[in-house]
Amino acid sequence: MKQIVMLSGKGGTxxxxxxxxxxxxxxxxxxxxxxxxxxxxxAILLPGDDEQWRPFxxxxxxxIDYEACINCLTCVWECPFKAIRESKDFRPxxxxxxxxxxxxxxxxxxxxxxxxxxxxxxxWTIRDTxxxxxxxxxxxxxxxxxxKLVAQVRQEGRAQAAKTGADYVxxxxxxxxxxxxxxxxxxxxxxxxxxxxxxxxxxxxxRLLDLAGWFKIPAAIxxxxxxxxxxxxxxxxxxxxxxGAKIVAKIxxxxxxxxxxxxxxxxxxVPGMQEILExxxxxxxxxx
Amino acid sequence: MRIAIASGKGGTxxxxxxxxxxxxxxxxxxAVTYVDADVEExxxxxxxxxxxxxxxxxxxxxxRLAGFCDGCAKCQDACxxxxxxxxxxxxQVFDELCHSCGACVNACPHNSLKxxxxxxxxxxxxxxxxxxxxxxxxxxxxxxxxxxxxxxxxAADGELVIIDSPPGASCPAVTAIRGxxxxxxxxxxxxxxVHDLDLAVQVCQKLNVPPIIVLNRANLGGDMMDAIKATGxxxxxxxxxxxxxxxxxxxxxxxxxxxxxxADAIANIANAIVASEVVx
Numbered sequence: 001m002k003q004i005v006m007l008s009g010k011g012g013t014x015x016x017x018x019x020x021x022x023x024x025x026x027x028x029x030x031x032x033x034x035x036x037x038x039x040x041x042x043a044i045l046l047p048g049d050d051e052q053w054r055p056f057x058x059x060x061x062x063x064i065d066y067e068a069c070i071n072c073l074t075c076v077w078e079c080p081f082k083a084i085r086e087s088k089d090f091r092p093x094x095x096x097x098x099x100x101x102x103x104x105x106x107x108x109x110x111x112x113x114x115x116x117x118x119x120x121x122x123x124w125t126i127r128d129t130x131x132x133x134x135x136x137x138x139x140x141x142x143x144x145x146x147x148k149l150v151a152q153v154r155q156e157g158r159a160q161a162a163k164t165g166a167d168y169v170x171x172x173x174x175x176x177x178x179x180x181x182x183x184x185x186x187x188x189x190x191x192x193x194x195x196x197x198x199x200x201x202x203x204x205x206x207r208l209l210d211l212a213g214w215f216k217i218p219a220a221i222x223x224x225x226x227x228x229x230x231x232x233x234x235x236x237x238x239x240x241x242x243x244g245a246k247i248v249a250k251i252x253x254x255x256x257x258x259x260x261x262x263x264x265x266x267x268x269x270v271p272g273m274q275e276i277l278e279x280x281x282x283x284x285x286x287x288x
Numbered sequence: 289m290r291i292a293i294a295s296g297k298g299g300t301x302x303x304x305x306x307x308x309x310x311x312x313x314x315x316x317x318x319a320v321t322y323v324d325a326d327v328e329e330x331x332x333x334x335x336x337x338x339x340x341x342x343x344x345x346x347x348x349x350x351x352r353l354a355g356f357c358d359g360c361a362k363c364q365d366a367c368x369x370x371x372x373x374x375x376x377x378x379x380q381v382f383d384e385l386c387h388s389c390g391a392c393v394n395a396c397p398h399n400s401l402k403x404x405x406x407x408x409x410x411x412x413x414x415x416x417x418x419x420x421x422x423x424x425x426x427x428x429x430x431x432x433x434x435x436x437x438x439x440x441x442x443a444a445d446g447e448l449v450i451i452d453s454p455p456g457a458s459c460p461a462v463t464a465i466r467g468x469x470x471x472x473x474x475x476x477x478x479x480x481x482v483h484d485l486d487l488a489v490q491v492c493q494k495l496n497v498p499p500i501i502v503l504n505r506a507n508l509g510g511d512m513m514d515a516i517k518a519t520g521x522x523x524x525x526x527x528x529x530x531x532x533x534x535x536x537x538x539x540x541x542x543x544x545x546x547x548x549x550x551a552d553a554i555a556n557i558a559n560a561i562v563a564s565e566v567v568x
Contacts, residue, residue, distance in 0.1 A: 141457050176433070178460070
């Protein structure tokens with residue numbers, strides 16, 4: 001089983017629509033994982049029936065037993081996240097949004113008024129699609145546990161692949177190069193960087209390829225909107241060559257693409273795209 | 289006034305709008321601070337081209353053993369994040385899991401754990417013509433972006449502060465938007481754009497920051513007006529797709545300086561932002 005992760009550094013370069021399209025051209029059995037749990041969009045492009053959504057628990061939140069609390073407000077002063085505040089009636093109140101469940105309030109409370117309840121940070125499920133199982137999730141808005149939920153959907157993706165005998169796990173990753181990206185790319189066989197011509201995408205691609213190198217994972221590049229600016233595209237190809245990343249596809253800019261995406265239709269249904277993506281998938285298979 | 293430029297979905301034009309607003313207000317003689325809070329992939333400097341005057345290494349405190357250890361493991365038991373384990377006569381700290389809360393320091397019976405600074409990345413100050421410029425650059429391989437975002441946002445001060453925020457709807461976006469007077473949410477007319485816009489509006493509601501919406505590439509996609517309306521936040525401006533803007537941006541040029549008509553579009557957004565403060 002080979003795990004391939006689609007990343008980009010810069011957001012909005014086309015990761016999700018290209019991943020969905022590759023999932024549709026690849027005839028081999030596979031599992032698709034939407035690891036952009038912050039703003040998950042893969043399900044929009046891959047219709048099917050979801051199993052029941054399962055809760056995702058991560059960490060805890062502080063709960064105050066007001067029978068035991070003597071309103072000394074030590075917790076208010078000591079909370080490292082300023083998540084316990086004094087209410088209008090002079091009692092400590094936990095802000096669940098800011099609380100990280102660290103337990104310092106429990107340590108400093110003189111009357112042991114604190115307990116810690118498990119915190120639900122999101123939900124996840126498996127969707128049965130025509131192109132294979134899709135593991136996808138929704139992190140609750142404003143959460144800080146995206147890396148852990150990414151790890152959860154990836155683990156479920158591997159379990160699904162083992163169960164269904166899939167050859168490939170296609171992972172649609174988040175933008176950036178921080179925590180959720182580390183969780184999305186750790187232990188994969190190939191990073192595909194989806195990029196576009198331009199100084200921003202090139203800057204971000206550089207950092208992403210360095211990160212892939214840091215994790216010792218080989219990288220390849222899909223150049224999207226390749227004809228938008230020939231000079232910028234040239235610079236980008238130079239970056240790719242310097243970093244030893246192979247270009248596996250060049251996709252032209254077509255106004256039909258955003259139009260299709262406004263209706264939930266992936267790239268592949270836009271005339272001319274099928275062949276480009278089929279070739280791209282062949283190249284990717286050769287690399288892994 | 290503190291203005292967060294955010295989006296949910298990446299690549300909708302946050303940096304384009306944020307840098308253009310900075311140039312617009314600076315031309316009017318206003319004291320503007322542009323803050324690039326997308327520390328994982330900051331791009332504002334590619335367009336505003338500041339001269340950096342001061343770069344500091346931003347740090348976050350993490351526990352280190354600085355005294356006697358008998359392996360009692362009270363630190364390990366106290367840590368809610370599995371970031372510290374006790375070995376025989378020393379401890380192992382997993383820095384990237386640590387939330388810097390200090391519970392382990394409190395728990396050590398020998399008072400042997402001390403919080404020490406750990407470097408996350410660069411916090412850079414500079415000037416771009418008359419724009420005060422601040423950004424953060426997370427070290428490649430570093431997972432913890434949020435403390436650096438906090439540092440960058442806290443470093444900004446002034447009459448008009450523009451915070452170019454990271455994409456998404458989790459803690460990095462929250463950290464950048466928190467405390468702003470208004471959030472300008474940039475979206476595009478695709479299903480992804482409006483799905484993620486809805487998440488961004490929810491973030492703003494949680495943080496009590498009033499959101500206003502700018503629809504970018506308005507003529508490139510479908511009719512998303514009903515979905516935009518359903519978020520409950522007002523749509524204040526639309527910008528049509530113009531290949532000249534894309535090409536200028538690809539080359540690192542400021543579209544506001546080189547693309548005819550774009551300065552007017554930005555002036556409209558600037559007016560809408562100022563008006564939003566009057567309303568709220």
